[in-house]
Amino acid sequence: MADTQITILGMSGAGKTCYLLGLYYKMGAGMRGYTITTDEDTDVRLRDRYAKMCDQSLGKERFPAGTDNISKYQFNLQHGYNTIMSFDWVDYPGGTLDRKNEGNLEEYEDVKKAINNSSSLFICVDGSLLCGDDVDEKIDRVKDECSSVINTFFSEYFESNNVLPPTAIVVTKYDLCKDDTDEDELCDIIEEAFSPFFVKDHNERIVTIIPVSIGLNIMDDDCAGKLKPLNIHLPIFMGIWFALSKRIQNHIEGMDSYKKKQKQETDRARDKKAKEENKLWIFKSKDEIQRLARAIQEAEREGEKHTKELNDMLNVMTNNSDKLIKELEKIPYVYINGERGTFSDIIK
Ligand SMILES: Nc1nc2c(ncn2[C@@H]2O[C@H](COP(=O)(O)OP(=O)(O)OP(=O)(O)O)[C@@H](O)[C@H]2O)c(=O)[nH]1
Ligand SMILES: [Mg+2]
Numbered sequence: 001m002a003d004t005q006i007t008i009l010g011m012s013g014a015g016k017t018c019y020l021l022g023l024y025y026k027m028g029a030g031m032r033g034y035t036i037t038t039d040e041d042t043d044v045r046l047r048d049r050y051a052k053m054c055d056q057s058l059g060k061e062r063f064p065a066g067t068d069n070i071s072k073y074q075f076n077l078q079h080g081y082n083t084i085m086s087f088d089w090v091d092y093p094g095g096t097l098d099r100k101n102e103g104n105l106e107e108y109e110d111v112k113k114a115i116n117n118s119s120s121l122f123i124c125v126d127g128s129l130l131c132g133d134d135v136d137e138k139i140d141r142v143k144d145e146c147s148s149v150i151n152t153f154f155s156e157y158f159e160s161n162n163v164l165p166p167t168a169i170v171v172t173k174y175d176l177c178k179d180d181t182d183e184d185e186l187c188d189i190i191e192e193a194f195s196p197f198f199v200k201d202h203n204e205r206i207v208t209i210i211p212v213s214i215g216l217n218i219m220d221d222d223c224a225g226k227l228k229p230l231n232i233h234l235p236i237f238m239g240i241w242f243a244l245s246k247r248i249q250n251h252i253e254g255m256d257s258y259k260k261k262q263k264q265e266t267d268r269a270r271d272k273k274a275k276e277e278n279k280l281w282i283f284k285s286k287d288e289i290q291r292l293a294r295a296i297q298e299a300e301r302e303g304e305k306h307t308k309e310l311n312d313m314l315n316v317m318t319n320n321s322d323k324l325i326k327e328l329e330k331i332p333y334v335y336i337n338g339e340r341g342t343f344s345d346i347i348k
């Protein structure tokens with residue numbers, strides 16, 4: 001099992017598999033020192049699949065067929081070949097989400113489990129729903145085709161975790177609608193279609209809106225455009241950053257309790273030594289005093305060594321987190337408890 005799980009929720013045809021292949025294509029090659037890696041077999045399979053998507057001569061055939069069963073992947077996000085964090089990802093048929101009774105129940109339960117275990121969730125909104133110029137119609141389409149089904153999963157997540165996960169609303173195929181829906185309108189539509197995410201109350205809600213595309217001109221000339229993913233790494237960086245922050249918090253708590261325990265143990269040994277030293281000379285054992293002195297010294301040395309190791313680990317994690325924040329500052333639409341802000345506001 002990986003360090004964390006990230007799951008994308010999206011209906012059939014919304015672009016989940018293309019997102020995964022685009023992500024691996026872009027991040028497999030590396031970007032500003034970051035790479036995404038996986039095991040050898042998966043690497044070969046994913047490379048074959050994105051090579052087909054790169055083939056500009058295949059027309060519509062270059063795109064993957066609809067997913068017909070669930071596949072699980074484990075990836076590592078690395079910087080300079082050092083792993084920042086590993087994450088599990090599932091790719092599943094979008095139909096699973098709204099066909100729970102007639103479809104494969106086991107598959108549905110598997111996807112639901114992945115969702116409830118995720119540290120961050122992505123909602124995949126098909127950008128083709130945002131084509132045209134009637135805003136109300138676009139809102140209705142997103143509600144009918146996406147929000148209505150996806151809401152159920154968030155309400156179940158909230159029930160089992162008592163918090164809402166950091167959520168990225170990923171607008172796929174943004175190339176198709178960018179001329180009809182500018183960025184302000186995009187935010188208005190998403191805020192209305194996913195209104196529970198933008199409520200201002202005491203529950204923590206962190207939501208971003210990230211338009212992505214696997215290639216701005218990919219559909220031009222009979223789908224002969226170039227595969228050139230746009231923004232595809234940002235949701236993943238966001239998910240990893242939140243999981244890393246949680247890990248840092250747990251690590252600091254672990255360090256505090258280790259220090260406390262360590263102090264208690266050496267205090268106890270010191271008390272024992274003092275007691276031995278205060279005994280009447282006929283009962284006092286020099287050997288025992290020396291043994292206790294050695295034990296105290298050894299415990300202190302061990303404590304310092306382990307504290308240094310823990311500090312080094314903390315520094316590595318904090319460093320990685322600071323680096324990711326620099327990338328995340330590029331996400332323009334961040335909402336903290338319903339208010340527009342930036343990633344730096346989350347840290348505050
Ligand atoms: N123009 C454009 N089309 C895209 C983009 N991403 C995906 N598509 C198109 O959308 C189709 C469906 O994408 P998939 O990734 O297969 O959708 P899915 O969510 O995996 O669908 P299921 O497997 O059925 O759940 C693809 O065959 C492409 O034609 C994009 O960024 N831009
Ligand atoms: Mg698919």
